[in-house]
Amino acid sequence: MRYSERKRNLFRLEVLGLAIVFLVATVGWLATSARAATVEVPAKGKSKTIDKIREQRALRAGTGISLPWVGQDPKTSQFFGPTIEIGERIAQLLGVELKLLVSGWDVMIAGLQGNQYELILAAFFATEKRRQVVDFVNYAEAGTCYAVLKDNDKIKTLEDLNQPSVTIGTMTGLGSEYGIVAKYTKAKIDSVPQLVSGANRFEDVLTRRIDATWLDSDRALLIARTYPQFKILPGGPEFCIDHPDIPVPIGMAINYGDPEFKKFLEAVVADMKPQIKASLIKHRTIALEYMLKRQ
Secondary structure (H helix, E strand, O other): OOHHHHHHHHHHHHHHHHHHHHHHHHHHHHHHHHHHHHOOOOOOOOOOHHHHHHOOOEEEEOOOOOOEEEEOOOOOOHHHHHHHHHHHHHHHHHHEEEEEEEEEEHHHHHHHOOOOOOOOEEEEEHHHHHHHHOEEEEEEEEEEEEEOOEEEEEEEOHHHHHHOOOOOEEOOOOHHHHHHHHHHHOEEEEEEEEOOOOOHHHHHHHHHOOEEEEEHHHHHHHHHHHHOOOOEOOOHHHHHHOOEEEEEEEEEEEEOOOHHHHHHHHHHHHHHHHHHHHHHHHHHHHHHHHHOOOO
């Protein structure tokens, strides 16, 4: 076969490949649209929460920065991420505006119970302690990884964290803190308030004020690339993403007492499952690129 003919055949294959990608994308979009049409919004009088949202023409949601689930563009202040997309779909179905209210993690539940917003729309761990006071609609699962200095030889495994000579840094009120305190009973827990949404304890590890600190498992690759001084436990960033410590569901938190509202939110999450998974993969990459640009 002559070179020019091979070139034409390769071009045809590329065109065919693009056509297949376009077809798959189109079918996926049509399927998503069809599923969205099956999400039923409770009629007036069925859900007091939905009635209130419609009356005020806004869905108020407490949130906090936690990449890759929730991010905020520093130039536009616009929020993004899989969790935000869930909120946008809910607001769209209800025909209202989504209003995001940034809150500290340690007072987020208080804001929900004080009727400052109708739900918590954040990467919110559905811990046992939190489920005692608020209800959850879960849409994912994640866990905890730990950042430790590479030259810290006394910590090589998760078991090494549980000793009196180890100080683990946490943030007061975070879902991860509850699990760490319950599991690592022999370690010293150094807990500080999270004064700014998205704050962390990495600098305290770098300065050796603490031996280790937590990070959500979805951020393991991001932190490993941003801080080459760290080793990520357990097993490195890739391993920890698939096998995190203390796995816990992630969900939206709502007040107890409105089963129709919960049923509606569950239907939205079920409808969006493929989109949530795809968006998480995309925003893991976006978060990594964003942090690397800041270096």
